[in-house]
Amino acid sequence: MEEVWKEINLASLHDNSSSREGLNPHNPHFILQDFLARPFSKDPPANRVSANGDTTFLVSPPPPPPATLLSLNSGPGFDFLDNSYPLRSKPRLQMQNNPISDLPNMNCPFEALASPSGLACFDKKRFQDPDNNSGDRRHKRMIKNRESAARSRARKQAYTNELELEVAHLMEENARLKRQQEQLRVAAATPLSGKRTLQRTSTAPF
């Protein structure tokens, strides 16, 4: 578990320094999987900061430029997830926020979720506050669970395919053996050829 934790930190530190056009959510080729795979790599675009009326959500006001913006439910790729899992995401996110910010939010959770501003903004420090830890852990857990589910499906499908192959093979063999048996039965039923019976021949001179 420790190595996993270290890995996340190292990976996100590395990500931050490299160019990330490919992972920019506003890049039209940005796909959901990229978003899910790289929670730390998104820089908050300018419009996000300005449209951020819900400043109470932020743990700390974003200094220019903010190190990261971690947002579980913001960004273009996430809208359909919002609709699919409204029950799951709502209570979790509300727990993350400061108690003060819950009040204005509770009446219109979807608006808050869909808004471009992150529901939580975190500084990327080595020692992170508990909110960030649980967000990371949750995210990491989700990915691990997905991979595990995929492996399970692959395992099941591979075994099924193998069994189908074996069945086909065995049926073929069965048919072949039956044919062979039939042929042998027919051959045994016909009268024996003359050459097979005992015969008197003369070989010795006496």
Place this chain on the structure above:
Amino acid sequence: MPRDRDPLVVGRVIGDVLDPFTRSISLRVTYATRDVSNGVELKPSQVVNQPRVDIGGDDLRTFYTLVMVDPDAPSPSDPNLREYLHWLVTDIPATTGASFGQEVVCYESPRPTVGIHRFVFVLFRQLGRQTVYAPGWRQNFNTRDFAELYNLGLPVAAVYFNCQRESGSGGRRT
């Protein structure tokens, strides 16, 4: 069988351990009375001792190498020891079995602790009788590199089984 339905592909053995290849030699691995076919599940108690391995081919002067690895060590979700070498036998004459070859790395019983592991048997044809040196350690073995190092080419056969710890619940919540 179409490539994408091949159990070795679906089970990601081709991909994680091997490159695509064409089976040309029969490989039969048997633990006690149980034949290993792709994807069967065996318990550690069933695979404690080395299996019987029978190979095909027709010319006793052709030699084969058998490799057994675990690509999911120590855990399938974090296989940082991929691949863990469990057994390595060389100079197996065609039509015979592993007991006729040279055991370069002795059989180590699978003992998975976390997750469901795949254990893969791979058969390679040797160019001739050759000296194969055992690696310094079992973990982080690379079958592809090994094959390249000893000019073994692509595999001629492979089969794998799944194994989890004895008291495992098969990944199901109990």
